[in-house]
Amino acid sequence: MQFMLLFSRQGKLRLQKWYVPLSDKEKKKITRELVQTVLARKPKMCSFLEWRDLKVVYKRYASLYFCCAIEDQDNELITLEIIHRYVELLDKYFGSVCELDIIFNFEKAYFILDEFLLGGEAQETSKKTVLKAVEQADLLQEPRHEYFNVPVY
């Protein structure tokens, strides 16, 4: 996978994860063009796009669009299921997730994504295991002395 974008129906970017090194300018350009293209598509249309030399797989969940760019030989359907599994993970973590959860807790959404996909490849597909890993890190108790810690520079 080359990158994953989450954006709203209004075209606002909610999450972006790039697995290929690109300059900020390119990223912005791609995001802008892709958001436009995907939003212009009608609901009954195919979830796959050929966009430049990439294949784009997208799916809409409520007001959010999930959009992945994959390489030519990659399997489109399984990518669609990756999106679905990610949504399931978010749903389970937040408890019936909505766009606002992701807006306000986007860093959590990133943590979940990082446990699920690593370097653009599915790392762990078991819902239970992914969430366990995320929650374990969440539960880390901060050591007491931290409160007295003076920042060191």
Place this chain on the structure above:
Amino acid sequence: MSDVVERTLTALPSLLSLDSQSGSTRLSSTSKLGSLIRGITELTSKHDEEKLIHRELASIKEQVSSPNTSMRQMKELMVRAIYCEMLGYEASFSYIHAIKLAQQGTALEKRVGYLAVSLFLNESHELLLLLVNTVLKDLQSTNLIEVCMALTVVSQMFPKDMIPAILPLVEEKLNHPKEIIRRKAVLALYKFYLIAPNQVQHIHNKFRKALCDKDPGVMTASLHIYLQMIQENPEGYKDLTGSFVTILKQVVGGKLPMDFNYHSVPAPWLQIQLLRILAFLGKNDQSTSEIMYEVLDESLRRAEMNHNITYAILYECVKCIYTIHPKSELLEKAAKCIGNFVLSPKINLKYLGLKALTYVVQQDPKLALQHQMTIIECLDHPDLIIKRETLELLFRITNAQNVTVIVEKMLEFLRVNKDDYTTIDLVGKVAELAEKYAPDNEWFIETMSTVFSVGGDMMQPDIPNSFLKLLSEGFDSVEEDRKLRLFAVDSYVSLLQGQPGKLPQRFLQVISWVLGEYSYLREELEAATVLRLLDKLLDMKSTSSETKSWILMAMTKLSEGGAGVSVAKEVSETYSSSLDTVLRQRAQELQHLSQDCELRARVLPRDAGLEPLEVDSSLSFLDGFVSEALAAGAAPYKPPHQRQEELAQAKALSLEPYGLSLPISMSSCSIADRQSPTLLSVSSGLSGDSTDLSHKGGSKTLKLDGVKRVWGREGYLAQREPLEESAHVEVPSPLQSPSQQGEADSSHSQTPTPIPTPQPEQEKQQLASSLFVGLGSQSSVCLMGKSEPTPQRFRRKAKGPVLSSGSSEQITNSLVSTPSTVNNLLCDNLLDSNITSELAVSPLEQTSQLSQGPTVANGACDVELTDSDMRESSPSLIRDNGVAGADQGPHEDPDGPKDLCLSTYLPAELSGLCHSEITPLCSNQSLDLSACHVQEEESLALVIFIYNSSDSDIQQILLELDSDELEVSCVCDSPVQEARSHSVAVCQYSLTVKRPSVHVEVVGTVTYQFPVGTPQSVQFSYKLPLTSFIRPLTVSTEEYGTMWLDFSHDTKQKLTLISDGQEPLADTLNVLKKKLKLHVVEIIGMEGIVACRLLKDQPCLMHCRLHAGTLSVWLRSPVPDLPDCLMYHCQRALQEH
């Protein structure tokens, strides 16, 4: 909006209790982030948002740089910075602080720090170096979570050069008791493998360990690495096929824990990964494929649930089945599967079905035939993506009969399409189809006009280039050429009379070239009229200066007669003061040439495209100039690689791009036509490289074996081939009788089914029949291999009437100049191309000649040897013995058994060396003559064995040898005089080359006498390849550089690259080294220099450069003809490989 506010407010209480909410608490947003988000949503204009964010960023910036900010606050600041970046505002000042946070924070803060780093930076960012120490520390942490974080960030990005620093630690993690750590470590190694495969070369055994890990998750992770490695080198991992098959079997059989199920399908990701790996392993490998048939069958059977995930597996399965060695049973099932996809009402599945069809259609065109109605429906689908994919499918099944319909559909799509990328791609495809299958001139010109108008200035520049080349080089008949050009002129004139302002620049350039070159063909069209039209173009504002120079060039060609001169004068006056130097030059040319008819006729002869340009490739006409310049103290010319080397020595920095830019740019400028203005400016800019031109210009006289030229003379030649063959290929096909074909050609109204159908249905049927016509017949020619449509595929331009008027002579003639075509065409027939390439006959005659081949050879006692026949008596010299004896097939070899004993007669000083197979030369009742050649360090020895098979002794044997190409001298002091009954006499000769030739031949006569009787004589000939005389020449790069300059005879050609290994250049050179005994002097990046000599003192140097997937070879030698001959052998060696 209010909803947002409300939710934010409900989140407020949590903010009071500091931010560290654990678990999945809803809206545990930090106060600052919350208010930022709320603030943004309340704004109405983009401008306000910008103001707010800039204010926000300023405040973040201030806080992060304050020494009083705690890590906890820092964490919160980072989250806000990430948010601002996501909105598209730069917060680069925070990058360094993100790294600091990852370094100094406690676990929770560290996590945000790492996240920020991974979102802010990419792997080429310099700040990433600062992260290395942090990662090192965390990898050694006792806290599992910290180790996990470090591994997570490493798997996403890590500076390539620093991999060695952490590699041991990551490797160590492969033995970690926790599977999550092992899994992440494997993925980190995968990342390393992707960015720096060499760094992890040595730990391949660890990958195997990961593959055998008891945890399925870790094993799955290791498959990413294996997929990558196997894709690059399937040969190296064939032994793992069994293991992969076993794993897949277990997964499919549901042996994995329930945890791995996804919607009750066992580990679909793992299954797909394995299927992809199997596809790579089984490709072109029957025995490996056989191992996987069973499990593939089971996968197909098990995946029956109606869910996306099973379809995903099925799709991968089908792809795999069509990639590996075919098995009819599986193919049948896979085809059914594709059918289900195509027919599915679900649009996603339909799309994939079309894609799968596109993938398999070349192997199985009938499948497309089965689904023709669905394909027709998809062609009118409202979703452009589906339409696009359908066109892609149609593109693959285009043939001469359905080309008009398919191209029409593609152009239709192009007219509505908005996406530039698709346009460029599709325009290229239309042009390719039009060139390959155009049914007539009018259609071709019109289609290309549409291509140029729609493709505009975005399309690939080679489309107009090859179009012009096609026009100028012409076809088989002068009359047809004339008609084509005339039609082009007519249609362009009418275009210019319309609204030329709307035409793209590229098209205007094409138009002006064609008009300049060919408008004289239309007699009633006055040059002045065309000039006025062109003049109008010049005046248009939108015309670019490049186009203007094309127009001026065309005007120069047309400026004849009174009206012409006056227009020319006017125009040249306007542009001779132009700021653009090229335009100014063109204007000058126009001015001078329009006044001097004679000069113009010489500079721009009419129809000059047909005559090859004579080019002195050694640039000898410059010798005087060079020596003068040298005498005046100029520095001698150094070839680019030498300059580069010196540069590299002079400075520590590698300046490779500069060194390379010259040759690359020269070869990459495509030469459309020597008369096009762009080319002229190119060649004048790079006057040093007229040799590159010579390669194209002088192509007629040079050997062109193996040169890939799409529109060269052979291109046109090759295109004739199917026409000749069509009668033979298509007649036996049951689906397409010749009469049917004729029908289909004349009209597309042919309906496949006689059953009456309702009206709209009938239209579709009609469309279908016109689209899928000829598919059946194609299937008979199609092989299992996926032959991508290559540009050289024979072009079928309907030239019916011309063809029939006896053009076989022309074929023969043109074949003489290009033996390569024959060679390529027949290479599948396993004919010995040594013979084929020299026979210049039309293919049909050729087969008959070849069938006579052996007898002829036997009768004349001609023996032809290749170097590969050399027997391995000394293992050190030649190892490549694979083809030994292949050539000997036809020669009935009565002396076979004697071979061994004959070799014992080899003179003692030669016995240790490597000698060629001992070949019978001729025999009669009393004498058997055999010979072989032995390669010595500095010479080549020819040894002739005279076996007396009679019962009486033979006396007064006299052997006389002669050769056009060779110097033959007898080695023995006292030549053989007699041979006793049933014994062998041996004569040894030393051969040197007088005049290089691809093969050299020695003819000889033996006269002898029995004690009683008259003298008798036998004649024989012995042929051997030039390569027997080639020896490696060991020189240093410096010596090579000086020698290179001294040599005057050269030749250039593009050869096929052996690209199955990792280093194509080195591999190719190694093959040449092995087969031809060349010495590889040095390989510098994309270039290699090689040296050899013809025995003692006739060196030949070779310069190779990788360019666009081929090997550009340049040979130089002081010996005439040697470069050409050697080029031939290089080419043969690479072809045989």
